[in-house]
Amino acid sequence: MKKSWMLLLLIYSFCPAQEIALLKYSGGGDWYANPTSLPNLIKFSNQNINTRIKMKPGVVEPSSPDLLSYPFVHMTGHGNVVFSDSDVINLRNYLTSGGFLHIDDNYGMDEFIRKEIKKIMPNADLVELPASHPIFQKPYPFPGGIPKIHEHDGKRPQAFGIFVEQRLVLLYTYETDLGDGWEDAEVHHDPAEVRLKALKMGANILNYIFNN
Template sequence: MKILKKILILISLTPAILFSQDIAVLQYGGGGDWYSNPTALPNLVDFCNSQIDTNLDNKTKTVTPGSIDIFDYPLLHMTGHGNVFFTQEETENLRDYLMSGGFLHIDDNYGMDQYLRKEITKLFPNQELKELPGNHPIFSYHFKFPDGLPKIHEHDNSRPQAFGVEINGRLVILYSFESDLGDGWENPEIHNDPEAVRLKALRMGANIIKYAFEN
């Protein structure tokens, strides 16, 4: 009965994934600060609406991994500094979402990597996070980043890396590591980033949104 109910939910909500034009923040468990960078998504949305002709609502929506509400959004954004934990039910629900057309962008705000990788393994135990090459389409989908993921904030003097999980040839998870795109999307007075750096972050964010909506 539980399996039948899940199938019926997926059938009824798949059109929302295909046609919705909004994004949401993923409120995960484990104690990590999922609510980091509160001005980031509204600023990114405003940039996308003006630069790549999207029609997104800049009011931030929040969903939990175990809720059927995630199926209302073609893209979920996840960030934070600390622990991440998905229950079994949340893992199954999030996996169903990704398998049925959803996209998850995870932006490490510094400190979530060691926890996050275990949860991604729970989601897709037979897959692995693989670094995306610089010629991956997401780096040139609208704005051009010939060197791959841009570096926005310095933490451990490490290069920025974009990791992904692909299912049947489709990228379903993008994990931006040692880049901190979200900090670059925030209001300029918060991190005092140069305008050129903020522009790189916003343009890469626009690529992610456009790619997720069209693939």
């Protein structure tokens, strides 16, 4: 298993440009929310941390064999999520073979996605990442851990992870709404400093994936 994900990372390192993707899931939730977020994150990362990511992200379904082509897959939305048996098997294979899934609750996903994560990784628990975790350290320091971008229920922002052989393979960000902060300025009218904070945290996630 370890050899397989190392091989995937080796392949990615020799590619002239990586491609990341948005997860198109079933269940009725709006998987397509925040259409400008990934392009803006890609642009910021390519300009500031020397990533080489294709500007147009892909769209991939959980059961598609194409899932294994992407080192990073982003998932967001506000509502219900349902993974079929084939989705679960393919996502588990993806995560244990070198892939990375970032799930960003856009408000309203939490009660649904936690059950689906457990289906994918039944023997692993979501654990809250401490502020000392490397994903918060570079290239931009976040000494307090995951930043708060949008206020919803007055709860503190949290970042949870699933680990396979000590490798973080799934990141679930809750009560932060990073994706809203990545969107075009006119969408949510966030102050420039808030958007920059969100983009920097997103760049940290990509940096962690491509350099660990």
